[in-house]
Amino acid sequence: MSMNEFRRLAAKIDQHMQQLAAQGVSEAHAIVNRMMGYVPDLHKIWVGTSDQQLMALSREYPGFYRYAHIMEEASEAERNKTSRPYDGPAEFSEEHKQRTAQLLLTAATLERGYQAFRGSGNLQVFQQQVNELGRLHRQWLADLDSFKDSLRAQGVEPRALEYVNEAFRHLAERIKQLAG
Incomplete structure (x- = not known):
């Protein structure tokens, strides 16, 4: 993907984050729930950009940066959860x-x-x-x-x-x- 495509994806995320802010949605949990549809785009940006490109997108699109930060914290919290006996990957064909x-x-x-x-x-x-x-x-x-x-x-x-x-x-x- 080109940097212009990454910019387009980041701009969409930024725009939706602005809409949520205008609606008074500010808690991380609510943002995660309302923004799940953008996870694939965030992943594309995350794995497809260099550190410098990611920092540039974060500066250019503050809503994108906030969403990425919230999702990173949510991912870290999930990884640090205490495992339970029923945790583990479910096997599918x-x-x-x-x-x-x-x-x-x-x-x-x-x-x-x-x-x-x-x-x-x-x-x-x-x-x-x-x-x-x-x-x-x-x-x-x-x-x-x-x-x-x-x-x-x-x-x-x-x-x-x-x-x-x-x-x-x-x-x-x-x-x-x-x-x-």
Whole structure:
């Protein structure tokens, strides 16, 4: 990716952080929940830029810097959690790993799409696109149910199903809230 592409991604993150600030959203936990759709973009920037480029983006886009800092702290807190007996990676087949990745990608697309349209302030102008997001949302929910059924049919461990249910429950709730 080029630096211009990294700038474009950082600018989108910065813009959404400004919108959240204008709405009075300032707590790290709330920001993490409202900005999950931007994790793939943050990751692209994080792994694709040099330290100097990352510092330049951070100076140029203070909202991007704040989001990156919050996500870094959240990641560090997660790594430092005391492990419990049920912690550990759930084992999935390659097919299920790919389906999980696709479900997560679609969830990020839905979150970002709804956030963008809500941020515009006038949903009527984008009614056709909002309707298309609604169709994609319904399809995503059906695909998620199908994925869970497939896991059960394949006899995946109960703790793996718990992980899937918990992770996707949070995503589904956020998307439903944005869609509402």
